[in-house]
Amino acid sequence: MPIEPACTPPRRVDARERPGTPHDAWPLYDRAATRTIEQAALASRPAHQLMARAGLAVARLALSLAEPGCTFWVVAGPGNNGGDGLVAATWLHRWGQPVRVSLCVRRGRLPEDAAWALRRAEEAGVPITELEPRLTSARIAAACPALPQGAWIIDALLGLGLGQGLGRTPAPRDDSCTDTLTALIHHLQHLRRTRDCQVLAVDLPSGLDADTGRPGYREGSTPEQAPLAVVADHTLSLLTLKPGLCTGEGPHHAGQLWWHGLGVVPAPDRTDRDDPTAAPETGDTCRRPAARSRPTAPAAGADTAPPAAGSASPMDCAPLPRAWRIPAPRWSPRQAHRHKGSYGDVLVLGGAEGMGGAALLAADAALQAGGGRVWIGRPEGHGDGCTTDHRPVDPPPLPQPLPPELMQTSMHQLCSAERLARSTVVCGCGGGTALHRWLAEVLRHAHRLVLDADALNAVAADEALRHLLHARAQRSTGPTRWPTLLTPHPLEAARLLGTDTATVQADRVASACQLARSCSAVVLLKGSGTVVATPDGTAWINPRGSARLATPGSGDVLAGWIGGTWSACGDAAAAQLWAAPPDTDEKRPGSTGPQPGHARHPAEDPTLAVAAACAWLHGRAGESPPLGMPLRAGELARAMAALSGQQLPSAGPLD
Ligand SMILES: NC(=O)C1=CN([C@@H]2O[C@H](COP(=O)(O)OP(=O)(O)OC[C@H]3O[C@@H](n4cnc5c(N)ncnc54)[C@H](OP(=O)(O)O)[C@@H]3O)[C@@H](O)[C@H]2O)[C@@H](O)CC1
Ligand SMILES: Nc1ncnc2c1ncn2[C@@H]1O[C@H](COP(=O)(O)OP(=O)(O)O)[C@@H](O)[C@H]1O
Ligand SMILES: [K+]
Known part of the structure; x- marks a missing residue:
């Protein structure tokens, strides 16, 4: 029997990730x-x-x-x-x-x-x-x-x-x-x-x-x-x-x-x-590809x-993909009539004594991502910094002057129920244990909430905080949503799951899904091939990034960038970071209907949309040359801003 040729040349998997174009996702x-x-x-x-x-x-x-x-x-x-x-x-x-x-x-x-x-x-x-x-x-x-x-x-x-x-x-x-x-x-x-x-x-x-x-x-x-x-x-x-x-x-x-x-x-x-x-060619007549002509899309x-009408496809029996590959998101230009209040308030809670830089990096990233007004709130010192009458003291000044656009105020002011409820809150970047006492209020009242680093460690160690996390999800069944995004690295994920890092890393997709389910929140599990998982078991994998990002503070930048983007987009516009899926095939993400195993498309869930888009941009910024060298976290937000700017369509429709 003749060897039948392949129909098309192999496909370079990332070849379609052009800026500004809508994409379908690759099923995994x-x-x-x-x-x-x-x-x-x-x-x-x-x-x-x-x-x-x-x-x-x-x-x-x-x-x-x-x-x-x-x-x-x-x-x-x-x-x-x-x-x-x-x-x-x-x-x-x-x-x-x-x-x-x-x-x-x-x-x-x-x-x-x-x-x-x-x-x-x-x-x-x-x-x-x-x-x-x-x-x-x-x-x-x-x-x-x-x-x-x-x-x-x-x-x-x-x-x-x-x-x-x-x-x-x-x-x-x-x-x-x-x-x-x-x-x-x-x-x-x-x-x-x-x-x-x-x-x-x-x-x-x-x-x-x-x-x-x-x-x-x-x-x-x-x-x-x-x-x-x-x-x-x-x-x-x-x-x-x-x-x-x-x-x-x-x-x-x-x-x-x-x-x-x-x-x-x-x-x-x-x-x-x-x-x-297509007529099958015989083995002897199959075209020899030109040397060094790179395979391209047909x-x-x-x-x-x-396929011919009625012809069954092996894909008809295909089980759901285990995960999906995050495609390139779309960043929209700012609309002409907007003002800074249109982009919401971001509260960055963290930067306790000795870790002020973490909050600074996150807040700066929130600002560069487009958050309207950004505040830093730093928990007071305890331990060595305590006064003799055991009143907490203010943390020492930040390691460098605050960028002029950022505002700093007390945790008491920022953590009022009313303030939290109208803000996007990024909590935990360099929070230390001093943050712990504020977390219950944050979990109860923050509108959109990103929990990172020490906030995650506190939740892992405190059953009462875990209950408050679930309560947020339960309240979200009404018209007002109280969405939560957890951004653990593998060790933080392990603490939350009560296991060790090796177990988390042994199956990152399963770990992220398990954590999302057990915390009733969207989870962004950091590391090479960042996984974004929803409580219903849908997982998206970020194909972007490199070990250039393995530097202290790059996770703080990601958390802050997410906060800024989420605040600027709001829930309604977050879906616009993604093109709507092109068809209604129920085995693809974005399909509607009650089919079992329905996979969520980022366009359907603002938290997933923002997390996936920001992870992609963060990773993409980490692919810039020189690849062998670390990318300092202090330079990362600027690189992300430059990239998202490049992605603006040069002449898009007015919306
Ligand atoms: N069928 C088709 O037409 C198509 C097939 N396709 C291709 O087939 C591949 C899958 O083929 P596959 O199932 O034969 O598995 P494969 O990876 O070759 O290895 C199996 C062999 O390895 C052995 N082995 C395993 N572990 C071992 C270990 N630790 N130490 C030692 N031995 C070990 C194992 O031994 P056994 O466990 O049976 O004793 C067995 O002999 C797939 O990846 C794709 O490339 C596609 O192109 C589509 C069309
Ligand atoms: N080898 C790598 N490939 C891709 N991304 C990486 C790699 N190493 C680190 N990163 C990314 O860098 C960030 C590091 O975050 P994190 O561990 O929280 O650092 P920090 O707490 O110092 O901010 C994460 O977004 C992670 O996905
Ligand atoms: K192989």
Whole structure:
């Protein structure tokens, strides 16, 4: 049977994030959902079609990324991920590229699709070496081809099948390829470091958990050994985009993310639907892509034909995505007739003794984000700062003069019920324990509330405050909402959940959802691949950001920026940060109706809208050059302001 070509080239996942345009969101399907879609697709299609498409998509991407004449080395594992790699090698070989394959399993153990791919590769004359099952790191280099500088390695060792390997017993079968797999992963990392080799991972960087973004492969398969996963320069995710590629350690391991739906899963803009009218080309006539012509979205009109009436799609049975990728938000220009009162009051409560800078950073960010009037309230000192009659004393002056636009007043004045009720309150940035005594009033009366840092620690430690948090949510069932956003980093989330940081990080999406549910609030779990979750279990992952943001105070800037944006937008306009979803498909966020598992679109929930938009902008600001250097929190708000300004449409409609 001829190898049928993929319908479209692979898609660069972030290619559509142009400023000022509305976006659909990428759904992120976990392993179980992907398997369901895959099984439905396999059942309704000719044998081997999906693997043929997957392998061709890999080959096309590899060739278009690599320098002309470059050598390709495909490392093929024991399952269908290896099969994808073998099909890719076959195409590269047919296109006259120097390609070698190292197969790390005995051929008799390959599953059916991969065995078919191996036969095809051998018929085409691809040079293939079968590696011994028990190769150690000391012997691996001699067993693998000597690669020239700058060669490309196609990592097809492990994909979605890794889950079966988790928790294996320490006694693998005699013919297990576990040792060879381990040695190969180490070897290709070594080549990437020492010979400037580029790694293109097929579906997932081998060893990465598709659901959580954790390295899940354990060396030698013993649970005690360190988890291991390939670090790739590019990853082509097949069929679905997986949450593990977007959060935790996933982005570090994945590198630049690409995606191909194999004609089964449509892209968010629906241009990748299977085109039933496309005539299958034979393997020999399939077009060879031009070297270094980067894959682009298909031309308008190509591959956009809807499926024939009545034709069932494997997507019909698709479970809900586990999460969604936050797309680029839209920032609207200020309307001409507005005045500063139109943008609301922001109260930043925090900056206790020794931590004044945190409140200052948050307040400055609130101002730059567009909050109308911004006040700082600092809790009084206790402990060493107490007077002899035990009255609290004012905190010492701030570390630097207050920016002239900011106002400072006493906590007593700011925490009156009436004042709190008409303000957006950002509480906890550098609050210390001194903040604790004010929190009950804040939770009872603040209109829109962002709880950060020490406010979260106080809630974690105080059951009564937790009850007040729930009470806010219950009061919100009426016409007036009392929305709350929690912005914990993983340790703060762990305290709130009564667990440890490692447990939170082990499954960031699940942790954020659990916390949102248990606190009846929207939760923004910070860190690489920030997760924004709602109490109903909808999770959005921020694809933006870099370790440039791993600097003290950058979380305070985010909290303040959220407060300023929320105050300026109000609940009604927050939804305008997002384009309305283009259709009413109930499996997509933004759909209406009572379907079970309905996922919330940011446009439906102002708290989610503001949190997701600000997380995106904060992350985007953290991607500015120079990437290797930290971005001081003091410079972050200005970078965010510049970016949101760039996103203003140059000539938008008057609204
Ligand atoms: N079918 C198709 O047409 C399509 C398939 N597609 C592709 O298939 C991929 C999924 O294929 P897959 O299910 O075969 O899983 P894969 O990741 O290759 O690994 C399974 C093998 O690894 C082994 N293994 C696992 N962990 C281990 C460990 N710790 N240590 C040692 N061994 C371990 C495991 O061994 P076992 O547990 O069975 O003993 C088994 O042999 C998917 O990611 C995508 O690339 C798509 O392109 C769509 C079309
Ligand atoms: N490696 C990273 N990749 C992406 N974002 C990061 C990374 N490290 C930190 N950040 C972001 O920087 C901010 C740090 O916040 P936080 O830990 O609260 O710091 P602080 O308390 O000092 O303000 C969060 O928004 C977090 O998501
Ligand atoms: K892989």
